[in-house]
Each structure stands twice: as C-alpha cells, then as structure tokens.
Amino acid sequence: MKVEIWSDVICPFCYIGKRNFETALEQFAERKNIEVIWKSFQLDASIPEVATESYAEYLVKRKGMAAEQVQGMLTNVTEMASQVGLDYHLDQSVIVNSQKAHQLIQFAKSKELGNEAEERLFSAFFTESKNIADTETLVRLGKDFGLEESELKASLEDEKYKYEITQDIQEAQNIGVTGVPFFVFDRKYAVSGAQPAEVFLQSLNKSFSEWRTSNPGATLAVTQANSCNIDGSCG
Structure with a gap:
C-alpha cells in the first residue's frame, strides 16, 4: 500500500512529522507492505538561492508578526523537535530556495533512495545549518x-x-493540499501536519485494512505431485 508524503525540506514541522510517522510505522505489523513515496512541495518559491536574512527575519517579513512572537514560535517548534529526538538550530539555519534540494530528492527517488535524501537534507538544514x-x-x-x-x-x-x-x-493542488507535511494513505485518507504517532498508526491500520481486503495477495489451489524443493530434497 502506498503512503505519499508531500513536504518541503525547509519546513520544521515536516521533519517532526517524518519522525512521528516513522515511529508509527515501526509499530505497524504490516510495515513491509507499505511503500513510502516522497513528494515535493515548495512553501515559498520566491526565496532567493543566496541567503539574505535569518530564519527569524524571514518569518517576521513573511508572516507580518512581531520579532518577539516569531522567536517564541521558533522556541516552541525547537522544543517539539527535541521531544522526538531532533536537534534544531533555527537561529543558524540558512534560509534559501529549496528548488535544488527537491531536484536532489527527485533524482534520489529514481535510485530508490528518496527517504535517505529527505532525512539527509532535513538534518543538513535544521541541525547542521548547511546551505541546501x-x-x-x-x-x-x-x-x-x-x-x-x-x-x-x-x-x-x-x-x-x-x-x-x-x-x-x-x-498537491489538485487534491487540495495547502500546507505540509501532508500524508496520503492509499489515496483514500489523509493526515495533515506533524500529528502524534498514534494518529499515523490509526490511519495506517484503517487504510491498510481496507487495502488488504481489495488486495488479498496470491492464493493458489495447488495440485501436488513428485517434485524437488529448495533444500535439495526430492520426492
């Protein structure tokens, strides 16, 4: 069953959402039957490729909030990240256009390394203050x-x-995505935002149960006769 995830690597809630979803997936008995597909989404394509302001300055300008409010918001999201084992340094993040980072993700997907690309880029941006x-x-x-x-x-x-x-x-626009992270389960159910792991687990259980009903797997009626098996014995 497919789970599609729209995200942007400069979105702090996307990394937190990724961790919570992974926690749910670890608890999900049928995880081997889940195919995770990462999808690109740009929150702000107008950001220049060369950094001109801090993350806080960018949010002050973008959201029209007071600097104190923005700082409080960044402190809160840093604490949320810490609770799922992530070490954010938003005061040092290099706020740049994410287009090239998404190109890397798309290429990585062609090599079946989409999840690895997302993880490395999230860590680079939020923890290591790299210029993505x-x-x-x-x-x-x-x-x-x-x-x-x-x-x-x-x-x-x-x-x-x-x-x-x-x-x-x-x-994303066609299915009504207006913000990320956005998780779509078997094109039937969706979870928006960095929800707790329990919410993702509930969605996995519900969507997979329905998917399994429609995809029961191969069941063959076998007529037996003499044959050889994989351990080398014949009879």
Missing part, C-alpha cells in the same frame, strides 16, 4: 547516502527533475 541551495553542498550530501558525484551534478541541471517537482506540486 549550494550545488557543491548538495553533491556532498548526496554522496553521504550513496549517490554518485557526476550523476548528482547532472541531476541538479536536468530539466526532468525540475519537471517532476512541478508535477508533484500540481498534484
């Missing part, structure tokens, strides 16, 4: 989880992966 719009930085991050350098560099210039980002965003 810098090509050389992205190449190093991609190499960290097994991607090849020349292919990485090519992927960051490839229009194919830019197009796939656009497709993901358009698909």
Whole structure:
C-alpha cells in the first residue's frame, strides 16, 4: 500500500512529522507492505538561492508578526523537535530556495533512495545549518547516502527533475493540499501536519485494512505431485 508524503525540506514541522510517522510505522505489523513515496512541495518559491536574512527575519517579513512572537514560535517548534529526538538550530539555519534540494530528492527517488535524501537534507538544514541551495553542498550530501558525484551534478541541471517537482506540486493542488507535511494513505485518507504517532498508526491500520481486503495477495489451489524443493530434497 502506498503512503505519499508531500513536504518541503525547509519546513520544521515536516521533519517532526517524518519522525512521528516513522515511529508509527515501526509499530505497524504490516510495515513491509507499505511503500513510502516522497513528494515535493515548495512553501515559498520566491526565496532567493543566496541567503539574505535569518530564519527569524524571514518569518517576521513573511508572516507580518512581531520579532518577539516569531522567536517564541521558533522556541516552541525547537522544543517539539527535541521531544522526538531532533536537534534544531533555527537561529543558524540558512534560509534559501529549496528548488535544488527537491531536484536532489527527485533524482534520489529514481535510485530508490528518496527517504535517505529527505532525512539527509532535513538534518543538513535544521541541525547542521548547511546551505541546501549550494550545488557543491548538495553533491556532498548526496554522496553521504550513496549517490554518485557526476550523476548528482547532472541531476541538479536536468530539466526532468525540475519537471517532476512541478508535477508533484500540481498534484498537491489538485487534491487540495495547502500546507505540509501532508500524508496520503492509499489515496483514500489523509493526515495533515506533524500529528502524534498514534494518529499515523490509526490511519495506517484503517487504510491498510481496507487495502488488504481489495488486495488479498496470491492464493493458489495447488495440485501436488513428485517434485524437488529448495533444500535439495526430492520426492
């Protein structure tokens, strides 16, 4: 069964949501039958590739909030992250456009490394204060989880992966996604936001139960005769 997750790697709640979903998945007995598909979503495509302001300054301007309110909000989300084992340093985060980071994710997905890409980029942005719009930085991050350098560099210039980002965003708009993280279970149920692990587990149980009813697996009526089996015995 497919679980699709729309996220942006500069969204603090997306990393927290990822952790809570993973906690639920660890508790889910049928996790081997779950296929997780990461989808791109850009919260603000107008952010420049070169950092011009801090995360707090960006939010003050974007949300029109007082600096004290923004600082309180960042303190709260840092505490939320800590509760799920994440170490945020939002005061040091390099606020840049996430387009190239999403290109890396799309390329990684083609190598079945989408989850590894998401994890590495989240950690780079929120914990290590890396510039995720810098090509050389992205190449190093991609190499960290097994991607090849020349292919990485090519992927960051490839229009194919830019197009796939656009497709993901358009698909999100078509199904009514207005914010991330956004989790879709078997295209029947959705969970919006960094919900507790129990909420994700409930959604997994409900959606998978229905999916299993429609996909019972192969059941064959077998007529037996003499044969050899995999341990080498015949009879």
